[in-house]
Amino acid sequence: MTALRHTNQVALRYIRALLRQPAWIGISIVQPVIWLLLFGALFKRTADIPGFTGGSYIEFLTPGVVVMLAVSSAGWVGMAFIDDINRGTMDRLLVSPIWRGALNLGSVAQSVLTIAIQSVIVIALSLAVGARFHDGVAGVAVLVLTASLLGAVFASLSNGVAVLTRKRETLIGIVTMVTLPLVFLSSALMEQNLLPGWIRWVARFNPVNWAAEAGRSASATHADWGLVATRTGFLLLLLLASAVFATRAFNAYQRSI
Amino acid sequence: MIEVSDLRKTYRNGVRALDGLSFAVEHGTIFALLGPNGAGKSTTVKILTTLSRADGGEARVAGLDVVRDADRVRRSIGVVGQKPGLDPEGTGRENLEMQAELYGIAGAARRERVDELLDRFGLADAAGRIARTYSGGMQRRLDVALGLVNRPKVLFLDEPTTGLDPEARAELWHEIERLARDEEMTILLTTHYLEEADRLASRLVIVDRGRVVAEGSPDALKSELRGDTVQVELVETRNGDAEAAVRHLPGLSELTLDGRVLRARVDNGAAAIPSLITALERDGLRVASATIARPSLDDVYLRHAGRSFGQADAGTAEVAA
Numbered sequence: 001m002t003a004l005r006h007t008n009q010v011a012l013r014y015i016r017a018l019l020r021q022p023a024w025i026g027i028s029i030v031q032p033v034i035w036l037l038l039f040g041a042l043f044k045r046t047a048d049i050p051g052f053t054g055g056s057y058i059e060f061l062t063p064g065v066v067v068m069l070a071v072s073s074a075g076w077v078g079m080a081f082i083d084d085i086n087r088g089t090m091d092r093l094l095v096s097p098i099w100r101g102a103l104n105l106g107s108v109a110q111s112v113l114t115i116a117i118q119s120v121i122v123i124a125l126s127l128a129v130g131a132r133f134h135d136g137v138a139g140v141a142v143l144v145l146t147a148s149l150l151g152a153v154f155a156s157l158s159n160g161v162a163v164l165t166r167k168r169e170t171l172i173g174i175v176t177m178v179t180l181p182l183v184f185l186s187s188a189l190m191e192q193n194l195l196p197g198w199i200r201w202v203a204r205f206n207p208v209n210w211a212a213e214a215g216r217s218a219s220a221t222h223a224d225w226g227l228v229a230t231r232t233g234f235l236l237l238l239l240l241a242s243a244v245f246a247t248r249a250f251n252a253y254q255r256s257i
Numbered sequence: 258m259i260e261v262s263d264l265r266k267t268y269r270n271g272v273r274a275l276d277g278l279s280f281a282v283e284h285g286t287i288f289a290l291l292g293p294n295g296a297g298k299s300t301t302v303k304i305l306t307t308l309s310r311a312d313g314g315e316a317r318v319a320g321l322d323v324v325r326d327a328d329r330v331r332r333s334i335g336v337v338g339q340k341p342g343l344d345p346e347g348t349g350r351e352n353l354e355m356q357a358e359l360y361g362i363a364g365a366a367r368r369e370r371v372d373e374l375l376d377r378f379g380l381a382d383a384a385g386r387i388a389r390t391y392s393g394g395m396q397r398r399l400d401v402a403l404g405l406v407n408r409p410k411v412l413f414l415d416e417p418t419t420g421l422d423p424e425a426r427a428e429l430w431h432e433i434e435r436l437a438r439d440e441e442m443t444i445l446l447t448t449h450y451l452e453e454a455d456r457l458a459s460r461l462v463i464v465d466r467g468r469v470v471a472e473g474s475p476d477a478l479k480s481e482l483r484g485d486t487v488q489v490e491l492v493e494t495r496n497g498d499a500e501a502a503v504r505h506l507p508g509l510s511e512l513t514l515d516g517r518v519l520r521a522r523v524d525n526g527a528a529a530i531p532s533l534i535t536a537l538e539r540d541g542l543r544v545a546s547a548t549i550a551r552p553s554l555d556d557v558y559l560r561h562a563g564r565s566f567g568q569a570d571a572g573t574a575e576v577a578a
Contacts, residue, residue: 002361009358017346020387088340092403095306096359097331256269257309 003099010098010106014080018110028076029118032069036061036122037129039189052191055220059133062126063143063216064188066119070147071182071208073118074154075175077111078162085166085253094250104159104246111155112148119144133219142218142228149235150211156242163249188212210234258284258411258443259305264314266300266467274300275311276467282445282460287437289458290447291554293566297467298447299339302415305445306336319410332360335409339416341400345389349380349399352388353406360407374402378432394425401432412436414446418453433457451554451566463558470561478557485526486550489519489533492543502540503533515565517545522556 018024040058047057081103084090093103123140133139162171185202186209187195195203203209214231217224259282266275274297282288290298303309305316307327316323319333336342343352353371357363362370375381378398383391388399397417404412414433418426434457436442448454454461455475463471463478471478491499499519500512508529511522519537523529526549534544550556558566 006359009355013344013347013351013355016351017344020346086340087345088338088342089344091308091338091340092336092342093359095308095331095334095336096356097328097361098359254309257303 003101006099006102007105007109010102011109012106014107014110015113017080018114025114025117028073028114029069029121031072032065032118032122033125035068036065036126039065040126040129043189046190049191049194051194053193056131058126058129059131059220060191060216061189062123062131062133063219064183064186064212065126066122066143066147067150067186067188067208067211067215068179068183069118069122070115070151070211071154072175072179073115074111074151075158075179076171077107077155078158078160078171079168080107081159081162082166082168082171085163094254100250101243101247103250104156104243107159108152108155108243112152115148115151116144119147135219135223139219139223142223143215146211146215146218146228146232146235149232149239150207153207153235153239153242156239156246160242160246160249163246163253166253182206182208185209186212187216207235207238258282258319259288259445260315260317261301261305262315264301264304264311264316266297266304266309266311266313274467275304275314277314278464278467278469279314280462280469280472282443284443285437285441286459287433287444287446287457289454289461290445290464291449291451291454291458291461291558292447292464293449296449296464298449298464299415300467301464302336302338302413302445302447306334306413307331332407333410335404335407335412337401337404337412337414337417339419341396343388343396343399343403346387348385348387349375349391350384352399352403356403356406362406370406374405378402394421394428397421397425397429401429405436408440409442411443411445414444416447416449418448418450430457449566451558455554463554463561465558465562471557475554478554479552481557481560484522484524484552486552486556487521487523487526487529487533487547488550489537489547490545491517491519491537492545493517494542498540499537499542502542503536506532506536509533511560513559513565515568520559520565526550 040061044057046052047060081090158171158175161174165171183189185199186206187203188208192200210231214228218228261281262279264275264278267273278297278301290301292298300309304311305318305323307323307330310324318330321330321333323330347355350371353374354367357367357370375384378401380395380399380402383395388396391399417433418429421429433444433446437444446457458475460474462469494514494517500514503509504512508523509521513520530547530549534547537544555566
């Protein structure tokens with residue numbers, strides 16, 4: 001009960017800050033929109049390649065872009081922690097009887113809300129340019145859910161790294177270094193069975209790929225609910241581990257000051 | 258109310274912040290940790306408020322061990338850190354409301370407590386404004402209000418008036434005195450302003466390089482020093498000359514040269530000044546001014562730490578740079 005109330009308070013604080021600067025949601029969505037529209041146009045003929053089983057490329061690409069935006073949007077979440085630490089706000093929270101897990105989970109809640117809004121914008125845009133999703137609203141909802149889950153994992157990792165390093169430059173470096181390779185080493189942009197063998201092998205261990213597979217299966221193609229369930233399960237386990245990591249990072253921080 | 262014994266802490270970069278620090282604070286009193294930057298004051302506060310941990314030694318706050326009973330300690334204390342702890346993107350009211358919720362104060366009790374604090378700290382009119390837009394003095398007042406939300410038994414103030422203008426400082430001093438007097442709060446404050454410790458604290462310890470070098474009431478510490486301090490400002494210095502010129506004079510002790518300022522302790526300042534000036538001028542050192550002062554905490558610090566307060570502050574600034 002206390003845990004929930006404290007998480008709620010932390011989330012409220014970050015969400016309030018977000019709502020006071022809603023332009024940020026718009027700015028951070030520019031990149032995924034460019035990917036969706038330009039990539040979609042550039043590789044339109046991909047759908048003609050023998051072995052491509054999706055419908056049109058834009059239908060195939062949309063879940064990939066949603067997953068990608070979740071990773072890149074969540075990656076920056078740790079910046080707020082770095083600001084809070086430098087400012088002294090975090091120290092005040094840490095000397096209060098707050099449940100430690102609430103610090104990460106509250107921030108994750110804000111990140112998930114942002115990702116859900118951004119996903120809906122991207123999906124609406126792709127519908128506008130002609131994409132159609134077989135499983136309708138339910139399928140799209142599962143896509144947004146898996147993207148949010150993936151975002152929660154990366155937001156937690158970002159928070160943990162932020163608390164451990166406490167340097168904006170380091171976090172920027174790590175996010176830029178990690179995000180794109182993870183997207184490319186997955187089926188976010190290209191059909192699984194058209195990927196080179198080694199990438200297909202690596203992708204099996206890539207959480208971005210889990211989310212892309214689950215989200216796409218649920219929305220774009222005819223859903224394989226077994227696959228959706230296992231991938232969602234993997235993501236849930238990873239979320240648990242990354243949330244523990246982010247919360248434990250505060251112990252390391254407190255030992256170092 | 259606070260018992261600290263033999264606290265030790267060395268940071269990973271090898272800096273020894275605390276080297277066997279011990280002191281005790283009685284219930285309902287204002288206690289000051291006085292020392293230059295880098296003396297270990299903030300480290301002590303971090304350990305006592307459960308933010309950081311000591312490598313060795315023991316500390317109890319409100320009868321509770323700060324490591325074993327960390328959570329209960331957190332409920333009994335209020336902390337106003339050196340850096341502002343407020344959320345600049347929230348309004349004054351939102352800041353206080355969140356703080357109240359974290360201590361389990363909700364509903365009508367929350368509204369009542371928040372309104373009361375906004376009133377008391379003159380923030381009622383600004384309650385709906387984003388804290389980022391507050392003046393420095395208002396932010397500090399909000400910060401102190403945040404530290405009081407849970408009606409703490411022990412309040413920690415880490416350099417509470419650093420960066421405040423004289424008016425805001427006087428206002429805060431007044432509030433701190435009121436808290437100890439009317440609410441029987443035990444207050445531990447750190448400061449590197451001598452006059453702040455002198456004005457507020459009933460007892461103080463002087464901390465230097467992670468150790469207590471002197472302890473007592475400001476008056477007792479000052480009265481330990483007999484005589485006066487004479488301070489002679491020279492027009493110019495030639496290395497070492499000034500000290501050499503006066504060293505042979507009788508009755509002079511604790512002679513130091515700090516830039517162009519020569520300081521010494523004498524039994525009777527008025528009687529010593531003429532011979533001091535004569536000796537200096539005979540060696541061709543022209544005197545710009547001479548003053549006599551009753552002992553201050555500055556002198557107490559000099560006597561116990563072996564260097565002047567200004568020197569110690571400047572020295573740590575060099576190390577940090």
